Amino acid sequence: MSYIKPAFHHPSLKPNKVGYLKKDYRGVISTLCAGCGHDSISGAIVQACYEISLEPHKLAKLSGIGCSSKTPTYFLSNSHGFNSVHGRMPSITTGANMANKDLIYLGVSGDGDTASIGMGQFVHAIRRNLNMVYIVMNNGCYGLTKGQDSATADFGSISKEGNANPYQAIDLAGLALELNATFVGRSFSGDKNQLVPMIKAAMSHPGFAFLDVISPCVTFNNTKTSTKSYSHVRDHIEATSTLDYVPFEEEITVDYPEGESAEVELFDGSKIHLSKLAPDFNPTDRFTAVNRLHEAKSKGQILTGLLYINPESKDLHNLMGTSDKPLNQFKQKDLCPGSTKLEEINRAFR
């Protein structure tokens, strides 16, 4: 079945290859605080989907509960969305993915939603290599309930409440690496140039693609003493590389300087091109990534960029051996064995 988009649009904006304008990827007006990092991430998602010419109905957006989990209403209004319950987005996404392997699943969560109440479901989605993009909008605090520290708040960080956090932080990217997640990236809501290609690459990755995006909370955790504030992150950011996502059918037209760049080919023939800032960095080597993450942490730096990708990733459907056809496409005649078979089954119980 083919659908033709209406041809009229604002003359200054070009439709993408599937005929959609950028506005077709937008959502309703955000009700988050002005300056919230999350809105920038929503913008990056819109940009990424427009640029890769995604048909909006081929993506499902899912979230848990919290400020971050509200954002799916602020992008992709033409996609089905699911704002589930606190910390349980991964299980909803798992079921949805089992039913239809052909959609892109974009899960949005926060540091409270993932690192505390949803930790169990998060790690098990990684373990199963569920084919999804999992974005954590990480601000180190609980915004909706007025600024309590979250489990990703750094040790000693002081939020608006004024108390130094006495607990160790859970590093979600480090944890994902440890658990053998097949795609791990970290970025900053304020760095769209890095974030947009990273989202595009994550969407084409056949497996669990995790993006830990530092996203400052302007209301409760943007103090000078907070390690998740705009100024702190800008001052301490260290990038492994800058990256470009090059879809399969496109030629690489940019000249990248030899020796300072690397290319990772994805399963669908698309490429991620990395201009390496750190010369010894290899994004397909998990051990390097783990070491670099620890080094950066010990220096008080925030390491960003594509930290790790496993180009051999096999997703959950692959591991389970499910049919090539999405399960929700099978009809009664394909699924019901019928009365003759049942009589045979009955006989075995006599």
Place this chain on the structure above:
Amino acid sequence: MENEIIVNDLVVRFANVNGTGSASANEMFAKSIFRMGIPVTPKNIFPSNIQGLPTWYEVRISEKGHLGRRAGIDILVGVNPQSLKRDIESVTPGGYFVYDSSKKLHEEFIRTDINYIGIPMIKLAMEHYPVPRLQQLLKNMIYVGAVATLIDMEIEVLKEVIAEQFAAKPKIIPSNYQALELGINYVKEHFEYPLNIRIKRCDNVGDAILIDGNTACGLGAIYAGATVMAWYPITPSTSVAKAFETYCKKLRIDEDGKKKYAFVQAEDELAAIGMVIGATWNGARAFTATSGPGVSLMNEFIGLSYFAEIPVVLINVQRGGPSTGMPTRTQQADLISSAYASHGDTKHVLLFPSSPAECFEFTIKAFDLADRLQTLIMLISDLDLGMNNHMSPPLAWDDDKKYDLGKVLSAEDLEEMKEDFGRYLDVDGDAIPYRTIPGTHPTKGSFFTRGTSHDEYAKYSESGEVYLRNVDRLAQKWETAKTLVPEPEFYQKENRSNVGLLFFGTTTYAAVEAMERFEEEDFMIDSIRVRAFPFHQQVEKFIEEHEQIIVVEQNRDAQFRTLLINELDINPSRLISVVNYDGMPITAKAIQSGIKEKLAVST
């Protein structure tokens, strides 16, 4: 009594140590009796343990077809020293105690009112088999052979069942036959046989099958077209998942050898039901199976499925509660926690099967109802029904039956629609809105599913008016549900008494037997078996037509009675409660005496 010959009416109980292979030997014993055309009810009374604790296997043999449990043990086969004293005490006066006489029975175990039959089981096993594990396994066949001879079982039938049981490992059949013969011959050489309580071939099983309810549920899900199962292991529901997977491997493989199903062992029950919700939201039929503790954990998601109107099929195989409770004993004690699961105003459709055939039928029904009503449907089974084999009508499927997938809009429907799509808009007046599946249409029909208050177009709303419209529609949908759930079953053509007997689920076996006894005593009573919640109008009518209703159920607090009072506004004094909650299935005798006692008090 001593000289009277009793045929096809006895209870044999095997007292074993779990993990010694006794279960399969005992099952072959029961199946052989069934093959002789005699109705049989085996019950596995097992510990929450893998190896080394007492376990019992009780077989009621009843030519009349009484399938409930009966108290009183006619023959006890005691091969577990740990439980010996208790086992001997449990034998009915005049009954038989069959024991391992390899060692002499201590004097404290001697009762004068029962008969002792000593078979040197382990001694015989050790003489014939060198390997200890074999001695242990074949000892079971020795006692099966001995008891079979004592009650006059057809040995050829037993051998046939053994051959079928070990069809995949034919090498071990001869040694099993040999062990069987050891038991048979020992009895023939040392005792008078058969005993005065014995069995005899008859023709009272018809086309019935001997199957457990969990297997029937798993098969039902396959026939209903379920493609996604997500679950977390918990007794006594695990075998539902096992059955689904086992039969899917045979029945659901595509031409490329790939699976037309996804079977996900979740990290916990919360994730299990989350996966089901995700899958059904995305257009697949999906289900989970659990028990009380799992339902407790699923409460949050159950509320979401109710409020966001997402179909879910949940099979709740109840066990003894509260808390971890008695995980390997049966109860009907999750009624209120299932009916009103989750916070806020919620109500859920419950189906109460009472036989494996109905487990199959109602599992299929549950999928149709879930899709039709866009809500959670719980199939309420229990350990007795789920894990024990029951003589049941065969599983039935009508090839003309079409799945009821409910109100789902296709891309064509959306193209043709002139008005805006409202996910929660009651278009037809039955309070059931239309839904769309993600990926259906590029620009039409997308909506945002949420557990927060929403308007007819799925938009977030904090307006009291919008909220009322939505929850009042859900209440109206509950009224629609009443017209769709299975009707009750009646046991009389027309009313003949002002006393009614009301029951559901596994209480049915014992209740039917109790009714027969009342009949014999000319005690008139009308009976109704409720098969669903919300209560069908006919249930309400039956209660109205009787002065007193005896509600029989298997929990301490008479939860079903509470549901009747709460939902139908019945004067509590009219509902007399007979309960059984020690973890063992209720008996006809308990119902009979309970009713007499309660009626005597209330009149």
